[in-house]
Amino acid sequence: MQYALLKKDHLNDFISKLAQEQKVVAPVSRGFGQFSFEEVADASRIILKHIPTILPPKKYFMPQEETLLEYNLSEGQSMEAVVECQKMVLFGVHTCDLAGIQCLNIAFSERPKDFNYLIRKNKIAIVGLECNDYCDEYASCSLMDNHFPNGGYDLFFTDLGDFFIVHVNTQLGDELIEKTKVFERADKSHMDTLAKMREKKRGIFKNEVDIDHQELEPLFKKSQNSKVWDELNKRCVACANCTNVCPSCYCFDVTDELQLDLKHGKRYRRWDSCQNEGFAKVSGGESFREKRGERQKHRYYRKFLYPMAKFARFFCTGCGRCSRTCMAKINLKETIRSLITEKA
Amino acid sequence: MKKPKVAFFDFACCEGCQLQIANMGELLLDVLHLIEVVEFREVMSEKWDKDFDIAIVEGSITTEHAVERIKKLRERCKVLIAYGACATIGGINGMKNNFDLDKIRQTVYGKDYKYFATIKTQPLDAIVKVDYYINGCPVYIPEVVKVLKAALAGLPYAVPDYSVCVECKLAENVCMYEKGVTCMGPITRAGCNSWCINNGNLCYGCRGMVSNPNQNGAKDVMEKYHISVDAIKNKMDMYNTCRELKDEQKKR
């Protein structure tokens, strides 16, 4: 079956049945209009209408800190590469974040493959959730063409009032449906409602910035020496919030930690950020992106230019998190607008 | 391997950072397996008058007598660790530098104030060379352990030079500024895992400032969140007053 139907009243059954078997994470409120993905036991805390969570779901695919290696220095040194992972269902992922996960998939599947990521990823079932309307003024998902579902999920929920239409995309998705036994068959009238909603959505979601999707790459190509970066240099406070909250940023640092017995130790990988001052410093003392503006530019280019050459896709999903969280009001849409004006 | 001799000393401080050592639990026994503590006045009666390898020094310098004492200490040890905010940046004791020293002494001690010798609060490195810094008020045990291991191995330890916001975001806190609260996180050195924000309070800046804060950018931040310069200055004057003192000294 391609599409199924879930009555809203049954959402709680769906979640709690799943939660009995494995970890289920879903968006919950953190107050102050903010949300985060957290473990839930039932649907009571889940907020269906949420703006992008503080951290994207990447925290489950690539945790803030993870062990890569365990070693024992006694008895002639032994070591073992490990991955920490857990079966789970990730519920309520917006289309922008689905795109973010796809970006990470691509980056980590490229050879040499990163098994820590890939093994963990395979343990996570993804249930998407459609946005029927804009989250807030920071979103630019339409510009990035991520406002409609584009794969990357096992099940995809669209909220149509009393019920959800559920797209079943994978066998795993089908299994979730079979296992929980709370879904019904979707008939033509339901599909019509879905189509109507989508049509309406097309009217709401317009390119947030006055530029064609295709023109983004050329725009950044010719903006190498733009004054906009000098402007950002003055404003950025290098708090690295923009990269930490970005669903497609995956830079990391690797550190060793020895226990106090000085025998057992671990090698960790932690999120790192190209906005941090020491990120590109080498032993001679030279730092290759010393100015904050250069680092900001690097961030933008890693979203709009470099990945185009490498993976033929943008790494910005349009989720708007970086602008939402920036301490210094640096706004992605504004930056693009400034570049357009400057080049016009 | 001979165990390195380690001694703890304190100057003006609350001794909370030394207490953190006792709070390590049985981990402490692991530490004591690696080092020989020769002096630790707070919990030991043993005294040591010879040289030793590592001095772990808590507290800030607030009297002339202390200036002489820390200089002598420095001569006796190979490695000196500044331990806790008071030692690394002057700490809360630095707040008195906001006042006229005579006036503040009068406030507290009345007419007898002259008995209380005091000088402007200074961190240890204003007077002697410091080899390792363990920031924080109080120190963060995981970092203590890290630095201790580095010091024992004679390897460098670099305090993170990025802001508390980095760790705060990783902990997925709702930003204090979103709540309308002025937080020192953006200009404070990380390393505490955003301890205070994780527990619902704001960052007071106890770990000292990042080396290269963007003064200009701070204006945008204040504008975005409608906060006044005074609000920031007020918080700066809690832990970071000695910074100015240091800048002055550098100029001299």
Added chain:
Amino acid sequence: MKKIAIRDSEYEPKKSRILRTKRMTATEKLFEIALPGGKSLDHEPGQFVEVSVFGVGEAPISVSSSPTKRGSFELCIRKVGRVTEALHRLEAGDDVGIRGPFGKGFSVRILEGNDLLFVAGGLGIVPLRSLINYVIDNRRDFGTVNILLGCKTPKDMLFNEEVDEWNKRLDVKLNCTVDKADPAWKGNVGLITSLIPGINLDPDRTFGVVVGPPIMYRFVIKELLAKKIPERQILVSLERHMKCGLGKCGHCQIENLYCCQDGPVFTYDKIKNLKGAL
């Protein structure tokens, strides 16, 4: 949270034995290392490995020996920080972890049949030595060979004995220069760039291979271009901060290139327009 062991993880170093060490200068030390089971590293000159000191960390280090040397390989390491400091304390018989080799080296297939001009500043000799020794071991596959070496003072000179041997060969031309001489120094004094104009070369069939500190590149490349050597025949090896060696961690990125996978060896035409490459 479950913990699963991964076999053949890219992050798992191979436990390798230090066979021999040699102190070269106050800050540089040479290590001869063997992979487990005497397996050969199979590297290309210019490639690097990630060296682990467990409990301290990992650092990218160029392989300094030629692939023609079998059974073991050599690293020459300068003491600058945590990992390198810890490495310097290790001696023959100690173990380190090795991952790699990583990156693109100097493709000898392309260099074969051509004239070579090596320019090494400071620590740049370390990766270049791998190629020079390869060339010398396969001398008849290459045209004329010119070597220019530069460093701060005679005391900083690395691989003295080997350099002497290169110097003694009739089929290799070698020139050394120091920024500051001492009384015993008989060679040139001055910048390495000053040696280039005096060299006689056929630009069409000469490859310039340049390795050194960042500022050296700008000036040396200018001289080579003045000699009409084509851009794609100028090879450089770049140093960037690196954590994984797998083109993931982001530290070594230069615009759209990852130094660890796309480099560290680049031809000049590839990077000349990249901001912040040189």
Added chain:
Amino acid sequence: MSKRNVKINVEYLTRVEGHGNIVVDVRNGELNQCELQIVEAPRLFEGMLCGRSIFEAQHITSRICGICSCGHTLASIQAAEDAIGFKPSDQTIKLRKVLLHLENLDSHLLHIYLLVAPDLLGVKSFVPLIDSHNKVVRRALRMKKTVNDVCDILVGRHVHPISSIVGGFTKLPTPKNLDAMLNLLYGMQPDMEATIELAATLKFPQFSRDTEYVALVSDTPEYPMLSGEIGSTDGIRMNKKDYRKITNEFIVPHSSAKFCKLSRSSYMVGALARFNLNSEKLVPQAKEVARAIGLKPKCINPYLNTAAQLVECVHSLAEAIHFIEELKGKGVDYSQEIVVGIDEKGNIPICAGNGVGAVEVPRGTLFHNYEVDKKGIITKANCIIPTNQNVNSIEHDMKKLVPEILDQTDDEIRLALEMLVRAYDPCISCSTHFLNVKFVNR
């Protein structure tokens, strides 16, 4: 009595928090001088508080002393709330009581195991005990760690608690947190029993001096710690607002330190004082322990302050568990979570006033007193720390003790004096009122 000369000058008294010297000078069997001198560098907290908001006071004053930072926090909050007339909710009070009991437990454990036990076991510090009494040391560290872990859950950390502020708590424990705290505390009970057994074997020196004992008292059946009036064994009972009449700080000619007295020449605060005044309000388990180790009110041997601390440990553990269980039973009301800087700006009305906080912290009654202007800015601050109040009593004890033990060797006398001072568990680093007395260099 022998006509001997004794000169004792214990510089940098060890195993106490902060710096103090003992100076004793006996000539021809005459006690010439007998002082406890405090050489802590003045830190001027009361001055630094001026110009600060009452909402910052807690953060600052907790740094007076790392050992009783929770106590300072609670006294500071109480003074601030008292000044603006804010009444905390029942839930907040309960959580604060848990915090205070944890603090009491932690501090007493530190004192009994790491500071006093070495004396009673005849060694210089706990370090030699690691080999000779490994189990005991491990138990001590384990118990301390447990209390710490509970504090971490409750307020972020034990040293300089984070989430306890004026108005309430910035982070309230989740049901999972409550369970975790309970499990940790239940798990501590066997260790507590072992502690009691150990204590029963320790021999305390015999000495007595009748004096006045001061602590919070109340008419409720609860052993008063966080609130109450000030009472004494001499029948004094006063409102906490009148604390100045009780502490009666005065300057004595032989020392420039401020001393305290009430009905008599000195008084004592701390675990023993609380026990002497309120022992009938202890939980049954604690009463049982008191009976077992033979501690009865009114006990006038200051060395037995340590024994009273042990009794209080049992009490505090039981009470902490009791309050957490209550919170769990009732369910935590999360709407009471305070947003630092917001609730304080809007929801907590501010007015000018004068407030006093009086809290029983491990070492005795701690007073904070703030004068606040209408913007909530502190214009005047006064903190009176238990050790301030005890110093006079310590000196009186020493003066009585020295002649009684003059036949002992210098070393024995020195140890007896050190042990006496330590029994009071003095916390000199927080003694904001001590003068920097001249060193006696002879």
